[in-house]
Amino acid sequence: MLKHLKTLSGHQNPVYALANSSNDETFFSAGNDKGVVEWSLGTMAFVKVKMPVQSSVYYLHYYNNQLFVGERSGAFSVYDFHESKIIARINAHIKPIFNIQTVKSKNELLTTGEDGTVAVWSLNDFAEIYRFQVAADTVRTIAIAPDETEIAFGCKDHLIKIYNLSDYSRKKNLESHSLPVTSVAYHPTGKYLISGSRDAQLKIWSLPAYELVQNIPAHLFTVYDIAFHPTLPYFATSSQDKSIKLWDAENFKLYKILSLEKAGIGHTHSINKLMWSNNGKYLITTGDDRQVMVWEMEL
Template structure:
């Protein structure tokens, strides 16, 4: 299913964010190093420091030939690939930004983080359109439904808040996790939502009614990320317990565990982020051990 292909060293501090490029075979990583790093999957090697940043990076998002960089300072920068430079840096929040997402149909950018607010920005000129308070503490995760009718937020107070994307009105509050919600992902077809938490549980919420179909004791510690394969019926989860797990997206069968304990190769500390390459050939992982690991999908 998945086998270790390459470990890419170079980061000097923990890494929190990954993003693909529009260019096939290129991806980016960032964390406490105060720089966004460009890597080549074709050469399995470091390419260059793409751009320096002023504080630690907790979120990266590539969209429409631009890379959005969310910082610990509460600011976000926009690196334009056509101009090959940062075209704007906005002091968006008073506390760290943990997540950035795009509402494609509305041409809007969402930022959120430790201050519990969500800011909505125009992708045309990066002016602030709207701001609303989702929680009184950290909002770590955002997921947008595939049909772009709803957006869900994972909160430190263990709640999941669902908002209508048309007007950002609160639609529903979900409560089943016992600790902060740290990861969210919609199935690509929109038939269910996955939520991961510091309670190490993975919840499957049926749609459209958001009823809990199943709760899986997926990891030993916090589930930091959930990533669906771009074309195949699989999803991966990663955790503070230093493992990556590959699951069947139809019946939730566990296919593979990638960890030092299981295979002798893996991360030695918390895994903070995972990312499928655009073509689905590779899974990229990174975390507190400062390593970027590339795993290859086997036939």
């Protein structure tokens, strides 16, 4: 179902961030190195260091021919592909940025991180529109509902906080995880939200009421990322336990475990980030072992 295709080496330090481009040919990675790296899916090889960075990168987000780079310093940079240069650098937070998302219907950019605030920026000129405190400590992750009516924040205080996207008012708190929430993702149709945590559990919340309908002991350690396949009924998870798991997005059956122990090939350290290529042909994973791995989806 998923098989190892290529291991891409070149990073000298742990990697925390991945982003697709607008095509099916290239993607980007970044971490504790001094730059954002561009890779080719066509040749399965290093292309170039796309841009330098001033501090470690914890998040990459691509939207509308621009790459947003969230740094440990609390700043984010905007690389514009039309102009082939960095067009803005904003000192957004006083502590590291852990997540960046765009609200397409409002033409807004959201940043959040270790200071517990969420900042709202205009995508026209990157001016700050609004800022609000979601948690006293870290907001690790953001998921935006497919219809862009609600947003979920995964927080260090063990809570998932649901907000209305129209006015950024808080709607409810979801309490069930016993340790910090490290990943959240809405099903592409918006029928449920999945959350992952340092408690190694996946929790399934049915919408619209956000009722907890299932608890899955998914991994041995922290669940760092959750990614739905763009067209098929699957989602993948990655963990501090060095494994990638592929799940059925309808009945939550575990289909495949990709790990050094199970498959004879895999990451040797924590897997911090995963994503599907735009066309769904590849799953791309990376982490503390400095390797970027490409897995091919076989139907």
